Amino acid sequence: MPGDTPKISIRGLEKAFNGKPVLRGLDLDLAPGRSLVVIGMSGTGKSVLLKCVLGVIQPDRGRIAIDGVDIVRLSESRRARMTRQIGMLFQGAALFDSLKVWENVAFRLIYGERRPRREARQTAVDCLAQVGLAPEVGELSPAELSGGMQKRVALARAIAAEPSILFFDEPTTGLDPITADVINSLISDRTRALGATAISITHDLVSARKIADEIAMLHQGQIIWRGPASEIMNTGNPMVDQFVHGRADGPIHMTMRRA
Amino acid sequence: MNVFAATGRGTLAVVREVGRIAQFAARGAVGWAAGPFYWRAFLNALMRIGFNSLPVIGLTAIFTGAALALNIYEGGARFNAETFLPQILGVSIVRELGPVLAALMVSGRSASAMAAELGAMRVSDQIDAMSTLAVDPFKYLVSPRMLAATIALPVLVLVADIIGVYGGYLVAVHALDFSGTVFIRNLWEFLTNDDIVSGLIKAAVFGFLLSAMGCYYGYNSRGGAQGVGAATRSAVVGSAVLILAANYLLTSLFIRV
Numbered sequence: 001m002p003g004d005t006p007k008i009s010i011r012g013l014e015k016a017f018n019g020k021p022v023l024r025g026l027d028l029d030l031a032p033g034r035s036l037v038v039i040g041m042s043g044t045g046k047s048v049l050l051k052c053v054l055g056v057i058q059p060d061r062g063r064i065a066i067d068g069v070d071i072v073r074l075s076e077s078r079r080a081r082m083t084r085q086i087g088m089l090f091q092g093a094a095l096f097d098s099l100k101v102w103e104n105v106a107f108r109l110i111y112g113e114r115r116p117r118r119e120a121r122q123t124a125v126d127c128l129a130q131v132g133l134a135p136e137v138g139e140l141s142p143a144e145l146s147g148g149m150q151k152r153v154a155l156a157r158a159i160a161a162e163p164s165i166l167f168f169d170e171p172t173t174g175l176d177p178i179t180a181d182v183i184n185s186l187i188s189d190r191t192r193a194l195g196a197t198a199i200s201i202t203h204d205l206v207s208a209r210k211i212a213d214e215i216a217m218l219h220q221g222q223i224i225w226r227g228p229a230s231e232i233m234n235t236g237n238p239m240v241d242q243f244v245h246g247r248a249d250g251p252i253h254m255t256m257r258r259a
Numbered sequence: 260m261n262v263f264a265a266t267g268r269g270t271l272a273v274v275r276e277v278g279r280i281a282q283f284a285a286r287g288a289v290g291w292a293a294g295p296f297y298w299r300a301f302l303n304a305l306m307r308i309g310f311n312s313l314p315v316i317g318l319t320a321i322f323t324g325a326a327l328a329l330n331i332y333e334g335g336a337r338f339n340a341e342t343f344l345p346q347i348l349g350v351s352i353v354r355e356l357g358p359v360l361a362a363l364m365v366s367g368r369s370a371s372a373m374a375a376e377l378g379a380m381r382v383s384d385q386i387d388a389m390s391t392l393a394v395d396p397f398k399y400l401v402s403p404r405m406l407a408a409t410i411a412l413p414v415l416v417l418v419a420d421i422i423g424v425y426g427g428y429l430v431a432v433h434a435l436d437f438s439g440t441v442f443i444r445n446l447w448e449f450l451t452n453d454d455i456v457s458g459l460i461k462a463a464v465f466g467f468l469l470s471a472m473g474c475y476y477g478y479n480s481r482g483g484a485q486g487v488g489a490a491t492r493s494a495v496v497g498s499a500v501l502i503l504a505a506n507y508l509l510t511s512l513f514i515r516v
């Protein structure tokens with residue numbers, strides 16, 4: 001039955017860089033329309049996880065299924081067709097600096113879906129308005145924007161084509177608390193309105209509880225805890241506890257020497 | 260430790276790299292036929308590779324033509340052959356110096372720019388971002404640049420030929436007491452279509468090669484600003500060597516047929 005198929009299903013995912021393991025047999029299922037926040041220490045492989053699902057990093061081992069179709073073993077073009085339904089906000093915004101802001105937002109509409117530029121531009125201006133940016137901003141080049149504005153443009157670009165899966169890699173890092181709250185509301189509104197399945201990465205627990213149905217913690221290449229967002233502050237798991245309370249002492253030791 | 264093993268490994272690495280570049284170039288060319296074709300990206304590249312290279316091509320050509328005229332006159336005079344200056348100048352420029360110098364200049368200007376631009380896009384996740392926007396970055400970034408360079412180079416070389424010959428003409432007429440009409444008549448009667456066409460074919464091949472190198476190293480660059488720097492260097496050095504090697508190969512081919 002289609003209702004039982006997870007939108008995203010990951011089994012035994014492994015990825016190492018230069019012999020250094022990052023993901024070590026990670027399992028993760030996400031039902032359609034659910035919003036999951038992944039937390040975890042810096043450098044544990046959260047961004048790598050999303051990039052594996054996107055198909056821009058080739059995993060060493062494991063299975064990643066979207067709508068029940070394993071994309072790891074598909075040919076590049078067929079995988080591209082599957083991952084088309086994913087919209088992604090990259091951690092570093094990754095705006096195209098040779099194009100104007102509005103062309104960035106409309107990029108998929110103009111070049112991916114071949115819609116008329118006029119119409120795509122109107123959509124871009126609407127999307128920019130949703131993230132609190134005036135139409136004049138659309139005429140600037142990305143290099144002329146502040147870091148937070150770039151994030152918001154990247155968010156507008158990710159949602160412009162109304163994808164059915166959304167990935168947000170640290171959407172509110174570097175934003176002031178008020179703008180961050182606007183962005184969080186926007187993320188939960190848009191994901192709900194689109195009925196999209198979302199995976200977000202954030203270090204900010206206020207954001208996490210606002211946008212997540214569920215929270216999962218990634219540590220040493222595996223999901224060590226997963227549960228409803230409301231339970232994150234009292235999970236009884238010592239590692240999650242240490243993380244959410246931001247304590248240096250505890251079961252998680254930060255490696256200070258070179259690994 | 261083991262010289263043979265090290266040499267073997269080195270050779271294998273080079274062969275692998277050459278294979279990867281060839282595959283990359285082929286994939287770029289396939290992108291011209293198998294749509295979608297991005298006109299805006301293509302015209303943009305054509306403008307930057309072609310039109311914007313005109314000043315530097317013109318300057319290179321006029322000085323080279325002028326110096327060449329002096330040298331041919333001086334060398335020719337040793338066995339009373341200085342009157343053949345227009346013919347020798349024409350053949351040297353059209354068959355050899357026009358294509359090679361133009362390609363080397365464009366490689367310094369554009370192969371480096373392609374490597375740096377695509378490299379910066381790669382390390383800042385822009386290329387990955389593009390593929391999440393339902394656009395194949397290869398078809399948007401690489402294929403248009405390669406087509407633009409392959410088309411632009413013959414045109415640039417034609418311009419370089421004309422300006423280069425004109426540089427020689429100026430020196431011949433104003434410094435060496437040649438008659439302008441005789442110069443042009445001799446040149447015109449001597450040069451064949453094959454001379455000119457062989458130069459233009461070379462130019463197209465060089466354009467293809469230099470853009471393939473620029474795009475290959477940029478597209479596959481790794482590791483931040485340093486990686487982009489290395490990519491740019493490899494692109495310029497690699498394309499220059501490739502252009503000169505291809506030039507010898509094509510010349511020997513044209514002379515045989």
Ligand SMILES: Nc1ncnc2c1ncn2[C@@H]1O[C@H](COP(=O)(O)OP(=O)(O)OP(=O)(O)O)[C@@H](O)[C@H]1O
Nearest residue numbers: 017018022040041042043044045046047048049091
């Ligand atoms: N392209 C790459 N080449 C080599 N190593 C990489 C590459 N990408 C990621 N890594 C390594 O993988 C590990 C995980 O990186 P990742 O970017 O996923 O961390 P993260 O969990 O997103 O951290 P942060 O919260 O700081 O963004 C890091 O140790 C990093 O060095």
Ligand SMILES: [Mg+2]
Nearest residue numbers: 046047091169
């Ligand atoms: Mg990250």
